[in-house]
Amino acid sequence: xxxxxxxxxxxxxxxxxxxxxxxxxxxxxxxxxxxxxxxxxxxxxxxxxxxxxxxxxxxxxxxxxxxxxxxxxxxxxxxxxxxxxxxxxxxxxxxxxxxxxxxxxxxxxxxxxxxxxxxxxxxxxxxxxxxxxxxxxxxxxxxxxxxxxxxxxxxxxxxxxxxxxxxxxxxxxxxxxxxxxxxxxxxxxxxxxxxxxxxxxxxxxxxxxxxxxxxxxxxxxxxxxxxxxxxxxxxx
Numbered sequence: 421x422x423x424x425x426x427x428x429x430x431x432x433x434x435x436x437x438x439x440x441x442x443x444x445x446x447x448x449x450x451x452x453x454x455x456x457x458x459x460x461x462x463x464x465x466x467x468x469x470x471x472x473x474x475x476x477x478x479x480x481x482x483x484x485x486x487x488x489x490x491x492x493x494x495x496x497x498x499x500x501x502x503x504x505x506x507x508x509x510x511x512x513x514x515x516x517x518x519x520x521x522x523x524x525x526x527x528x529x530x531x532x533x534x535x536x537x538x539x540x541x542x543x544x545x546x547x548x549x550x551x552x553x554x555x556x557x558x559x560x561x562x563x564x565x566x567x568x569x570x571x572x573x574x575x576x577x578x579x580x581x582x583x584x585x586x587x588x589x590x591x592x593x594x595x596x597x598x599x600x601x602x603x604x605x606x607x608x609x610x611x612x613x614x615x616x617x618x619x620x621x622x623x624x625x626x627x628x629x630x631x632x633x634x635x636x637x638x639x640x641x642x643x644x645x646x647x648x649x650x651x652x653x654x655x656x
Contacts, residue, residue: 439468439491443543446489446515447574448567452560463558464549471495471536477518478534484522486544487568490514493540494614497532508623509582511614520571523547586625591634594624599644599651609653616649 440461444454452460468491471477477495478484495512509532512518522530524547550568554561585597598620602613613620621628638644645652 439541439543442491442514443489446517447571448489448517448564450567451563456560460558460560460564461543461545463554463561464545464564466543466545469542469544471540471542473536473538475536475540476533477536477540477542478522478530478532480531480533481529483526483528484519484530485526485548486546487520487523487550488518488542488544490516490518491541491543494537495535495540496537497534499532506622507625508619510578511623513614517571517575518542520568521575524572591626591630592638594626595631595634595638596643598624599653602651603653610650611652612650614649 440454440457443449443457444452449457449460467486469477469488471493477488478497480499490512492514494514495516495518497509497512499507499509501507512534518534519530522528526547550565581601585594585601588594588597599613603609603611615623617632618628621631624631635644635646639646642655644654
């Protein structure tokens with residue numbers, strides 16, 4: 421017990437109480453009380469890393485052994501195609517998971533890069549420490565492992581949805597698929613998206629001019645209304 425209390429004190433001092441409270445709201449630490457998270461972080465040898473704007477958190481072609489959670493800032497996973505055109509795969513924000521699929525297969529090279537878009541703080545957990553039998557018989561270690569498996573399954577569904585969006589045959593269908601997903605996630609027909617027009621065109625892998633033109637046509641046809649990054653779904 422004394423050893424646990426010492427771990428708890430050291431970990432709270434290192435990670436900061438505010439980060440522990442934030443972690444309690446994430447999917448990976450769901451069902452684990454904040455007071456238990458500090459000891460668990462010590463158990464799995466978690467660490468914190470900080471990145472500045474445009475710095476690479478994961479580089480394409482690298483091998484990943486730790487998975488992470490963004491504690492602050494924004495980022496994105498990206499890939500460059502054969503013509504050196506940037507494609508945004510996913511957008512990342514506070515609470516987003518990083519490298520959960522890659523860490524489970526450390527021999528596999530990363531097919532994408534993960535880039536910080538502003539100052540970013542990431543909590544990293546070694547995958548080997550997650551799946552290893554806990555020497556302290558930590559009761560919450562198993563919950564963290566189950567949560568990790570759930571996040572992996574969810575990531576697979578998100579990637580499937582992303583591919584489905586990119587494979588839509590028309591610009592309008594790609595745009596509607598994206599807007600409908602944002603509306604569903606925010607549970608409102610009126611919502612804001614985290615992308616400006618340039619980033620939206622990169623995310624949907626279409627030309628910016630074509631995107632702007634099609635949005636204008638959709639507004640004319642009474643499907644949507646919008647002003648900058650605020651959208652409203654009308655007759656869909």
